[in-house]
Amino acid sequence: MAVVGFDVGFQNCYIAVVKSGGIETVADEFTERCTPAVVSFGSRSRSVGNAARNQIITNPRNTVFNFKRLHGRLYQDPVVQTERANLPYDLVPLRGDDDDDDVFYLEKEHQFSVEQVTAMLLTKMKETAEASLQKKVVECVISIPSFFTDSERRSVLDAAKIAGLNCLQLMNDTTAVALNYGIYKEDFPDPNEKPKVVFFVDMGHSAFQVSACAFNKGKLKVLSTAFDPYLGGRDFDQRLVEHFCAEFKSKYKLDVKSRVRSVQRLWQECEKLRKLMSSNSTDIPLNMECFMDDKDVTGKMNRAKFEELCADLIERVTVPLVAVLKQAQVQLQDISAVEIVGGAMRIPAVKAQISKFFRRDVSTTLNADEAVARGCALQCAMLSPAFRVRDFSVTDVIPFPISLSWSSGADEAISCHEIFGKNKPSPSSKVITFHRNRPFVLEAFYSDPGSLPFPEGEKFFILMQPQVPFSP
Structure with a gap:
């Protein structure tokens, strides 16, 4: 029996499998340990992951990405409408009960629900895990944000079912991180003693989550959770995009937002720039050849200017920290450690803000990108009769009353x-x-x-408009 944990992120996904020697993060056919959450429809084939990511610029209208936030929501939902304005592909409402008949192939329009697109991504991850384990994968544990509601969770389960997976459990991101952290520790107090309190802070590409956890020997109890679903790495990238759009308009007379490909190309360059600034405080150039109308563009940015552009975002980091501390009823001096994970945690200003709040240095003992997937794989092993795992109980919390x-x-x-x-x-x-x-x-x-802004309305499909026939 295969034991697999899937971390399905907003931008990237990770796969962890349990083998006799322990937990291993699986690499794909490109030897990449992460699978981009991108599905692209080309001339005669469908691409998923790394092959699809390369088509975000060349085939933006038929490349689906940033769809995680659409799970379980109706077309009129404000979140869907906000996302729709920033996506190069189309979202159309689902009408009537016969929408399955509207999904055509060959040279006609194609409509896919977010569950179907997620199932395509999960199928690719499933195949990658099977290639590593050399056995069929059915049972798994899938990660979700701690703020997902019932409809969003059911949407993820539907996607897993379409992909032929039996999801044993949907596990909150920060709970998976806490399990990965605590199951190997030997220095926790006995069950009848005062627990060791550890805070886990996770900022990914689209969301910010915090959990307070209490550890005893063989026991993990989540005390409280707090989150900002609209604060992540891409919000910092967006500030850079807006800055350079304004700069290029005044300097080169280019309306960047009028061209879909130019916008997507600028997004990718700004993401690279943000990552470079995490390790370099000097001026970093941004150069793009033949950006628009055969014009080359140049710009530059440094960490100080970047932090000035994102000052309000950095301040928002404190809000969930205050909430989780208050709900857990824990004093700062009672906290044993603060562990940080997530790609956006590499931003120095964000890390400094967290350290300032907790009045201590943050810990980076866990793999920032793979910790969630490894925790999901551990939970899957605990639920599987095929593996023997040390006794370790996990008690989570309900995020909404x-x-x-x-x-x-x-x-x-x-x-x-x-x-x-x-x-x-x-x-x-x-x-x-x-x-x-x-x-x-x-x-x-x-x-x-x-x-929970879920107004009544129509469900929606992702509308694909391939230029030439393609196979499913």
Whole structure:
């Protein structure tokens, strides 16, 4: 039985497998340990991962990326509309019940749901894992952000099912990191002693998550979680993109945003520039040949100017830290360590802001990119009968409060009751007895709908418009 953990990120994905010698992060046919979350539809074939990433500029209208945030959301959702304005491919609403018939091949339009696109990505990752293990992969554990709601989680499960995977568990990113950190430690206090408290801070390409965890021997308990779903590496990249768009317009009279390919090319260059500034404080040039209208463009940026452009983003880092500390009811002096993971954590200003808040140096003992996948693989091994793993219990938390409402008829008032509060242990159960002599309606819902902008409306498809026939 294969044991696999999938870290399906916003920009990149990682695959970890459990072998007799331990956990291994799998490389693909390009010897790359990460798989870009990109699916591209070409003339006669479909490309996924590294092969597809190269087509973001050459074939932007038919290359799907940055789709993780679309899971489980309706077309009118403000988040979907915001993303739609920044995507080169089209999103169209799902109409009626016969939309499967609208998915055509050859020279006609193609429509794919976000679950189908994610399934294509998972299929590629599944094939990569099978090539490494030399056996069929079915069972797996998939990572998701801790702020995903029920509809988003169900969307990911549907994608896994389409890909032929049996997802044993959806695991929160920071919980997977905590498991990867704690299962190998030997210096934790006994179960009846005061636990060791460790904070895990994860900033990826699109989101910022924080968890406070308590460790005892053989036990991990998540105390609280907090997050900013709209703060990540790409938000810092966007500030660079906006800066250079304005600079090129005044310097070269070029309207960069009028050309899809030029925008995507600038995004890629700004991402490289941001990564270079993480290790270099001097002026770094940005040069692009034949950028628009056969014109070469040049620019430069340094870390000080970059931090000035992103000052408000850096300040936002503190908000989830304050929230998670308050919810966990932990004092700063009681924290044993602060572990950071995620690609955007390499930004010096972000790391400095976290150190300033916790009044200590942050720890980087974990692999910033692969920690989530390794934690998912460990959880999969714990759930699998084929591997023997040391006894280690994991208790997560519920990110949003959940309530029940019930009514047995129009003449009876609707009663509501919160059954699971925010940061209550998960998994957990509660027994409720209803004394009724006739049928009644029971509905579960999130207690704070204001924090979940899911307005009623049409679901949507990703509209693909290939220029020539291609095979599925």
